[in-house]
Amino acid sequence: MVVREDVWSWTLSLDGRYSVKSACSFLIKDLMVMGIPQGEVLKAVSRVWKSWAPSKVIVFSWQLLLDMIPSRSNLIRWGISLPEGGVGCVFCDVLSESSAHLFLSCPSFFTVWYQVSRWLGWDFVMPLGLAQQFQVFTGLGGGKRVRLGLLLVWHIVIWTI
Incomplete structure (x- = not known):
């Protein structure tokens, strides 16, 4: 069994860090999928x-x-x-x-x-x-x-x- 430390990770960016740009990009893609x-x-x-x-x-x-x-x-x-x-x-x-x-x-x-x-x-x-x-x-x-x-x-x- 491998024990790892718990960490926060933002899955919408490559480096795992939150950015407004990555959140906006995700929301824009989501809006287009919804047909808005x-x-x-x-x-x-x-x-x-x-x-x-x-x-x-x-x-x-x-x-x-x-x-x-x-x-x-x-x-x-x-x-x-x-x-x-x-x-x-x-x-x-x-x-x-x-x-x-x-x-x-x-x-x-x-x-x-x-x-x-x-x-x-x-x-x-x-x-x-x-x-x-x-x-x-x-x-x-x-x-x-x-x-x-x-x-x-x-x-x-x-x-x-």
Whole structure:
């Protein structure tokens, strides 16, 4: 029997040391395997952290942008069985309950985005997905403080929904 000392080792790099680059490379490959369009989502995910919001809100937004929240469609995709006919939205029971439906197009929450847009003096156009909504919403500000404020408003709306 060979006795070896226990050591921490990062299996995603050749030298066994953790690096942000190796973690990001792994995540990007993982996103591509999952079929997530990497350009829009990666831009959004990289910008979501630069916020004044509490970290638990930022983490939830990050999970939402990566479509990793336990929506009914994700539960099915992950192999978790639901009661018969349990794929419909819990609020409107019309469509499959996906992250994008819950946080953008569900009639229960579509009006929230519409009212926030009106409050900001913007015309509201329904985006194709959450990453597009994030990019449009947080990209409409002029200066850094305005963009940070819009990012905070985005986090508040997501957290409230």
